[in-house]
Amino acid sequence: xxxxxxxxxxxxxxxxxxxxxxxxxxxxxxxxxxxxxxxxxxxxxxxxxxxxxxxxxxxxxxxxxxxxxxxxxxxxxxxxxxx
Numbered sequence: 653x654x655x656x657x658x659x660x661x662x663x664x665x666x667x668x669x670x671x672x673x674x675x676x677x678x679x680x681x682x683x684x685x686x687x688x689x690x691x692x693x694x695x696x697x698x699x700x701x702x703x704x705x706x707x708x709x710x711x712x713x714x715x716x717x718x719x720x721x722x723x724x725x726x727x728x729x730x731x732x733x734x735x
Contacts, residue, residue, distance in 0.1 A: 656724070656728055659705070659724060659727065659728065659731070660679060660720070660721070660724045662704065662705075663701065663704075663720060663723065663724050663727070664677045664678060664679075664681075664720060665677075666697075666700060666701060666704055667681070667683075667687065667697065667720060670687055670689060670693065670697055671686075671687050672687070672688060675687060677720060678720065679719065679720055679721040679724070680719050680720070680721060681719060681720045682718055682719055683717065683718065683719065683720065683723070684718075694714075701723070701727070705727055705730075705731060707727065707730045707731055708730075709726070709727070709730065713726045
């Protein structure tokens with residue numbers, strides 16, 4: 653099983669594709685303000701994340717997600733529950 657930091661790196665790489673040219677995605681990158689992801693794009697991004705990590709992300713966790721790290725924490729909980 654991958655460590656948290658390894659999964660975070662995978663997530664950052666995935667999100668980097670959605671970032672502006674001058675933004676480097678890291679743990680503290682804010683999804684909305686730093687990446688400029690709106691609600692429609694967020695759904696597309698979440699589908700990619702679900703495919704990458706083979707998990708289903710319930711929409712009720714989204715209010716807790718502001719940064720990339722927040723998203724990884726929620727993913728880690730889901731991945732631990734499915735293991």
